[in-house]
Amino acid sequence: MTTMQGSQTRPPSRAKYLRDNGMSQACKDLLSSLPSEEDWVAASLCPCQGFWFPSPLLSGIPACQNHFQAHTSDILLVSNPKSDTTWLKAILFALLNCAKYSKSDSQQCHPLLTQNPHDLMPFLELCVEQENPDFAAFASPWLFATHLPYSSLPQSVRDSECKLVYLCRNPKDTFVSLWHFFDKLSPEKGQIPLPDCLDNFCRGMSFYGPYWDHVLGYHRTSSEMPEKVLFMMYEEMKEGPHSHVWRLADFMGCPFSEEELRDGTVAGILRMCSFDNLSALEVNKSGKLSTGQENKLFFRRGEVGDWVNHMSAEMGEKIDGVMEEKLRGSGLKL
Ligand code: A3P
Numbered sequence: 001m002t003t004m005q006g007s008q009t010r011p012p013s014r015a016k017y018l019r020d021n022g023m024s025q026a027c028k029d030l031l032s033s034l035p036s037e038e039d040w041v042a043a044s045l046c047p048c049q050g051f052w053f054p055s056p057l058l059s060g061i062p063a064c065q066n067h068f069q070a071h072t073s074d075i076l077l078v079s080n081p082k083s084d085t086t087w088l089k090a091i092l093f094a095l096l097n098c099a100k101y102s103k104s105d106s107q108q109c110h111p112l113l114t115q116n117p118h119d120l121m122p123f124l125e126l127c128v129e130q131e132n133p134d135f136a137a138f139a140s141p142w143l144f145a146t147h148l149p150y151s152s153l154p155q156s157v158r159d160s161e162c163k164l165v166y167l168c169r170n171p172k173d174t175f176v177s178l179w180h181f182f183d184k185l186s187p188e189k190g191q192i193p194l195p196d197c198l199d200n201f202c203r204g205m206s207f208y209g210p211y212w213d214h215v216l217g218y219h220r221t222s223s224e225m226p227e228k229v230l231f232m233m234y235e236e237m238k239e240g241p242h243s244h245v246w247r248l249a250d251f252m253g254c255p256f257s258e259e260e261l262r263d264g265t266v267a268g269i270l271r272m273c274s275f276d277n278l279s280a281l282e283v284n285k286s287g288k289l290s291t292g293q294e295n296k297l298f299f300r301r302g303e304v305g306d307w308v309n310h311m312s313a314e315m316g317e318k319i320d321g322v323m324e325e326k327l328r329g330s331g332l333k334l
Pocket residue numbers: 079080081082083084085086087090173176177178180273274275276278298299300301302303306
């Protein structure tokens with residue numbers, strides 16, 4: 001495999017997730033002019049560019065739209081929040097660095113052993129805190145993640161030949177994971193009943209929602225430009241992880257060599273990135289992200305179909321009904 005990238009240079013500091021300190025005056029003015037709704041989650045959401053964005057991020061979104069210059073060799077991982085981004089971030093990082101850490105002595109200093117995947121692969125819209133961020137501070141080629149919808153991506157990302165990997169997860173599991181995450185993230189708000197949250201989700205109001213419009217934007221682009229967007233389903237990855245890691249490597253232009261296919265490289269990557277391995281690491285049990293959140297919040301159960309433990313069949317049918325209606329004619333079934 002061709003190694004494309006070393007460990008990323010960490011940006012000096014990041015905007016605080018979900019908090020509005022550090023927001024520019026221009027952004028505060030913009031915010032006060034927009035209708036916002038107190039969501040069931042930790043921050044108010046603002047409708048902007050056809051989606052619901054967390055209001056504290058509204059400064060980061062125009063900043064990266066205006067200033068981020070994508071390069072042909074860049075790779076962006078895109079997902080709806082709580083689609084198992086943490087897992088795929090770890091896999092992408094391990095994949096792109098596997099030649100560097102293949103020997104047993106170098107394996108022990110693998111960055112994933114001491115850093116959370118989110119710190120190794122920052123979110124584009126979270127890593128900017130000024131209106132004119134210095135992206136040159138990052139190592140090139142860039143490996144970024146984003147939750148931005150396709151239509152809100154920086155123009156240079158859409159125009160350049162950089163590649164996008166989109167991860168989609170079953171909406172019922174995504175919703176339940178989201179509910180748990182924000183419940184733990186802001187316990188001071190008290191637990192908001194899940195049915196109330198479900199109503200919001202089903203009317204499109206969730207982080208970077210409507211969920212279905214987010215998925216459809218990338219699904220459509222992937223059908224039109226398969227060389228640009230690789231559309232992946234979390235549930236399919238869980239079922240056949242080896243073949244999906246091969247697929248990822250091929251898509252990114254760094255296919256495995258015959259030797260790597262024989263010597264267990266893929267199995268090693270999957271072992272390193274497994275839920276059991278990552279969640280048991282000290283850094284993920286007691287560490288914090290550079291954005292301030294506790295790393296352990298990103299590891300709950302990581303199971304397919306966990307929604308049945310938290311929602312009634314009727315609630316599940318409510319999400320299914322909305323998805324069926326919204327995805328009709330797209331060729332996509334969730
Ligand atoms: P659950 O809440 O269903 O357990 P994101 O990474 O997009 O924030 O999504 C978080 C979800 O990914 C959580 O799902 C979490 O447990 C799961 N997850 C995190 N790391 C994982 C891993 N290495 N393998 C599988 N699932 C993982």
